[in-house]
Amino acid sequence: MKHLHQRIRDDIEAKIMSGEWSPGHRIPFEHELMAEYGCSRMTVNKVLSTLAANGLITRRRRAGTVVAEPSNQQAVLQIQDFALEAARAGIEYRFKLLHRSVEPIDAAAAQRTGLPAGTKMLCVSTLHVMDDVPQAFEQRLINLATVPEADTESFKDDPPGTWLLRRVPWTDAEHIVRAVSADGTMAKRLHIETGAACLVLERRTWQAGAFVTEARITYPGDRHHLVGRFSPVA
Amino acid sequence: MKHLHQRIRDDIEAKIMSGEWSPGHRIPFEHELMAEYGCSRMTVNKVLSTLAANGLITRRRRAGTVVAEPSNQQAVLQIQDFALEAARAGIEYRFKLLHRSVEPIDAAAAQRTGLPAGTKMLCVSTLHVMDDVPQAFEQRLINLATVPEADTESFKDDPPGTWLLRRVPWTDAEHIVRAVSADGTMAKRLHIETGAACLVLERRTWQAGAFVTEARITYPGDRHHLVGRFSPVA
DNA sequence: TCCGCGATTATGTATAGACATTATCGCGAA
DNA sequence: TTCGCGATAATGTCTATACATAATCGCGGA
Numbered sequence: 225m226k227h228l229h230q231r232i233r234d235d236i237e238a239k240i241m242s243g244e245w246s247p248g249h250r251i252p253f254e255h256e257l258m259a260e261y262g263c264s265r266m267t268v269n270k271v272l273s274t275l276a277a278n279g280l281i282t283r284r285r286r287a288g289t290v291v292a293e294p295s296n297q298q299a300v301l302q303i304q305d306f307a308l309e310a311a312r313a314g315i316e317y318r319f320k321l322l323h324r325s326v327e328p329i330d331a332a333a334a335q336r337t338g339l340p341a342g343t344k345m346l347c348v349s350t351l352h353v354m355d356d357v358p359q360a361f362e363q364r365l366i367n368l369a370t371v372p373e374a375d376t377e378s379f380k381d382d383p384p385g386t387w388l389l390r391r392v393p394w395t396d397a398e399h400i401v402r403a404v405s406a407d408g409t410m411a412k413r414l415h416i417e418t419g420a421a422c423l424v425l426e427r428r429t430w431q432a433g434a435f436v437t438e439a440r441i442t443y444p445g446d447r448h449h450l451v452g453r454f455s456p457v458a
Numbered sequence: 459m460k461h462l463h464q465r466i467r468d469d470i471e472a473k474i475m476s477g478e479w480s481p482g483h484r485i486p487f488e489h490e491l492m493a494e495y496g497c498s499r500m501t502v503n504k505v506l507s508t509l510a511a512n513g514l515i516t517r518r519r520r521a522g523t524v525v526a527e528p529s530n531q532q533a534v535l536q537i538q539d540f541a542l543e544a545a546r547a548g549i550e551y552r553f554k555l556l557h558r559s560v561e562p563i564d565a566a567a568a569q570r571t572g573l574p575a576g577t578k579m580l581c582v583s584t585l586h587v588m589d590d591v592p593q594a595f596e597q598r599l600i601n602l603a604t605v606p607e608a609d610t611e612s613f614k615d616d617p618p619g620t621w622l623l624r625r626v627p628w629t630d631a632e633h634i635v636r637a638v639s640a641d642g643t644m645a646k647r648l649h650i651e652t653g654a655a656c657l658v659l660e661r662r663t664w665q666a667g668a669f670v671t672e673a674r675i676t677y678p679g680d681r682h683h684l685v686g687r688f689s690p691v692a
Numbered sequence: 693t694c695c696g697c698g699a700t701t702a703t704g705t706a707t708a709g710a711c712a713t714t715a716t717c718g719c720g721a722a
Numbered sequence: 723t724t725c726g727c728g729a730t731a732a733t734g735t736c737t738a739t740a741c742a743t744a745a746t747c748g749c750g751g752a
Contacts, residue, residue: 227735253702264737269703270504277508285703286745403637403657403679421655421679423637445637445655461705487732498707503733519733520715 228263232271240280240291251281251289315354319383323349326368326375333365337428337435343367346374348384351413358414359447365438370431388437400426403445414444421445462497466505474514474525485515485523549588553617556647557583560602560609567599571662571669577601580608582618585647592648593681599672622671634660637679648678655679 239245252260257268272289275281283289325347334341346366352359364384366374371391379387402424411418423443429436473479486494491502506523509515517523559581568575580600586593598618600608605625613621636658645652657677663670 229735255702264739265703266738267736269705270735273704274511283703284745285743286701286747288702401635401657403655403677405639405653405655405679419639419653421637421639423635443637445639463705489732498709499733500708501706503735504705507734517733518715519713520717520731522732 228261228267229271232257232261232263232268233275236271236275237280245291247291247293249291251291253288316356317352317354319353320351321348321379322351323347324379329365333438337365337367337438339367339435343369348379350379350383350385352383357447359443361410361413361442363440367435367437370434370436384437385439398428402426404442406442406444410442414442416444416446423448462495462501463505466491466495466497466502467509470505470509471514479525481525481527483525485525487522550590551586551588553587554585555582555613556585557581558613563599567672571599571601571672573601573669577603582613584613584617584619586617591681593677595644595647595676597674601669601671604668604670618671619673632662636660638676640676640678644676648676650678650680657682 236245236251245251251272254265254268254272257272258265261268272281272283276283276289279292281289282292326344327347328342329337329339329345331341333339333345334343346368348362348364348366350362350364352362362383362385366384366388368375371388373391374384374388377387404422404424405419406414406416406422408418410422411420414422416422422445425441425443426439427441428438470479470485479485485506488499488502488506491506492499495502506515506517510517510523513526515523516526560578561581562576563571563573563579565575567573567579568577580602582596582598582600584596584598586596596617596619600618600622602609605622607625608618608622611621638656638658639653640648640650640656642652644656645654648656650656656679659675659677660673661675662672
């Protein structure tokens with residue numbers, strides 16, 4: 225039996241992540257959750273306070289608690305779904321699957337993901353194109369143990385990122401942002417000069433402790449940047 | 459009278475930030491803090507739990523609570539203070555003031571900050587050096603209307619970022635991360651090749667709606683990256 | 693109709709106590 | 723001396739309650 229605290233939290237997170245509760249949706253009052261889980265208000269309060277501190281929900285006295293509008297961390301998230309972003313901006317978007325294979329991971333990848341070396345992962349490389357201009361090159365590892373249905377997915381309609389996001393909402397993510405110079409191959413793929421600065425975003429995501437996917441996305445430095453809004457923790 | 463919670467927190471943070479409690483230092487037990495502040499254990503516990511969730515301290519049952527070892531997990535937030543980071547990591551740090559002037563801002567800067575064009579700002583350029591290797595070049599605008607005492611500050615002891623952080627804690631910040639190629643001047647300053655990829659972090663901060671400062675920090679791409687951990691979960 | 697003010701309500705902070713969990717310490721036995 | 727195990731001490735979780743604070747609602751008066 226997990227701790228109640230964690231269960232309440234998981235439930236709320238799942239509802240938000242799955243989109244069942246979209247931004248602006250009113251979350252049950254503390255006394256309602258109290259009744260639902262049969263616990264004291266302090267327990268509910270601590271969960272909601274923490275979620276609020278993490279920016280997932282917004283609380284206001286008397287008015288109640290609602291799912292937060294995507295504002296701060298969302299910038300990092302948004303960029304991951306090209307299809308959605310392009311649709312919102314009214315831009316023609318397409319993607320090209322450049323590579324697809326199932327391979328055991330090497331020692332370095334095992335270290336990064338916390339999985340045993342040799343674990344089989346689906347490896348996919350995708351080029352994202354908008355208005356005929358390459359916008360990003362994506363190399364992705366997908367954990368077949370967590371997402372077995374990926375094995376038979378063709379990624380014909382949706383790129384891996386979009387496809388995954390709909391199936392496996394993440395609960396935990398680690399990001400690394402680097403600046404690197406494009407080598408010849410990358411330059412060709414992205415239609416930039418060899419040696420041009422690129423922004424590389426690495427993201428590893430977990431769901432309830434289980435590793436889901438690792439994405440390494442390379443953006444041409446002259447066409448992209450990341451934007452984020454942060455507030456100090458209360 | 460501020461809330462007790464906040465007071466305890468401020469006290470502990472101050473001791474850690476000032477270096478009085480260095481990494482590994484054992485923090486008073488909950489029952490000791492209880493006695494010191496004359497409050498219940500829950501109050502102390504919530505403060506310490508929050509600090510632990512923020513990575514400032516490490517807690518272990520029976521063993522107690524200690525100041526956390528500096529990790530790179532919070533680079534996005536901590537990178538703002540070189541002096542503090544260097545002190546925590548035990549690295550020799552110094553900085554060089556390369557430029558200092560008071561100038562009216564141009565139209566572009568006015569747009570970014572939301573201030574009227576022509577507003578007078580203090581412009582400072584700083585080079586951050588650790589162990590004799592340049593680590594970052596910082597260009598900063600400081601709003602003299604919000605921080606008038608900056609006008610007479612020499613920045614002899616502390617670099618502008620550290621100095622500001624102690625005087626004007628920000629409540630709201632906007633970050634932009636880019637990858638750019640170093641031009642000749644920048645390459646010389648950072649001891650890298652011309653054209654090498656650099657990570658550029660732009661941060662604009664506000665305090666209660668009033669613009670405080672804009673920093674544009676350029677890191678050599680081969681020596682730095684940003685790491686962030688985002689989770690709905692703490 | 694519109695405005696102001698008090699009642700209501702949801703969250704914010706804090707208390708005192710209880711039991712669970714876990715790592716360490718120290719004692720006693722092999 | 724070393725190993726194992728129980729006592730101990732610290733944090734982790736939770737309860738039931740109390741009062742504070744802030745924002746909204748709604749009623750009554752102008």
